[in-house]
Amino acid sequence: MPVAEPYPELDELLRSMGAGGHRISEIDASEAGAGNISVYVGWNLELRRRFPQQAEIDLPLPAPALAGRTLLVTGSGRRLRQIHEDPEAAVAGVRVHEGGLTATVFTSPRRQFTRLTSEFNSHLAVHQDQVARRGIDFQAVVHAQPMHLTYLSHVPAYRDTATFNGRVLRWEPESIVALSEGIGVLPFLVPGSDAMMRANVEGLREFQIVVWSKHGVMARSDLSVTRATDRIEYAETGARYEYMNLLAGGVAEGLTRDEIRAVATEFEIDSRWA
DSSP: OOOOSSOOOHHHHHHHHHHHHHHHHHTTOOOTTOOEEEEEEOSOOOOTTTOOEEEEEEOSSOOGGGTTOEEEEEBTTOOGGGTTTOHHHHEEEEEEOTTSSEEEEEEOTTOOOSSBOTTHHHHHHHHHHHHHHHOOSEEEEEEEOOHHHHHHTTSGGGGSHHHHHHHHTTSOHHHHHHTTTOOEEEOOOOTTOHHHHHHHHHHHHHOSEEEETTTEEEEEESSOHHHHHHHHHHHHHHHHHHHHHHHTTSOOOOSOHHHHHHHHHHTTOOOTTO
16 A cells, blocks of 8 residues: 555654654664664655755665655664654755766755765665565665564574574464565675675565564565564564573464464465465
C-alpha cells in the first residue's frame, strides 16, 4: 500500500525519523553513533527553509531512478536517539540530479556531522534498486545493531537463512504475521564496502529485513520509518527468546510448525516459513 496523498511534508518526515531513531535506541540497537536511517521521497519536498546550506557531491553509485527526487539521510556518527531533539543537527537532504551521478546536499548551519553516514552506499543502492524495479514513491531504510540478532549471527549454525528463520520465528504468534517474508541472513562483509552494498541490495529484494552477520541488520518499508523499525523490533524479540533458550539449555520448544501454520492460515498469510 503506497503512501497516500496529501503527502507528508518535511517536518512530518523528520519527526518520523526522530521517532524511529528513538525506538531503535530504546531496544538497545544503536549504541553511541551506530545505526543510520534514510528516507526516499518521490514527491516535491521543500528543503531550503530548514536546510539552507548547499554543496554538490558525486554519488557513490549511479542512481538514475532517483533523478529529481530527494533522500533524507542521517549524518555519520550522529546518535539515532537524538534525532528527535534536533533533526537539523543529524539529518541532510540529498537531491539527486538528472542522470543520477551527482546530487546537491542540503544541510543546516546547526549540523553536527561532516559527511553522510558511512553506509550511504547501501542506502542509496537499495533505494535505487527498489524504485527502479517497483516504481515506489516512498521508502524508509533503517540500519541498526540489535544485540541478540547480531549475537546469533556469530554462531555458525545461525548463518544459514533457513535455520535462522526456523529458530527465531517460533517464539511469538505475531512473528509469522509481521515477518511473513522471513529474515535474510548475509555473510560477514566489511561495513561500507561494495561487496556489502551488493549483497544487501540482493537480500532486500527477497526480504524486508536482512541480518548483516557479525554486524547488525537493515530493514525497509514502503509505508513509514516506524514500520521498518517494527520489523527490527519483532526480529530482535524473537532473537532474544532464542538467546534465552540457549542459556536455559534449549528446554523450551517454542511454537511448533503446525502451530505457526495455523496462525498463518487464520490471518491469511502466505509464507514459506509456515
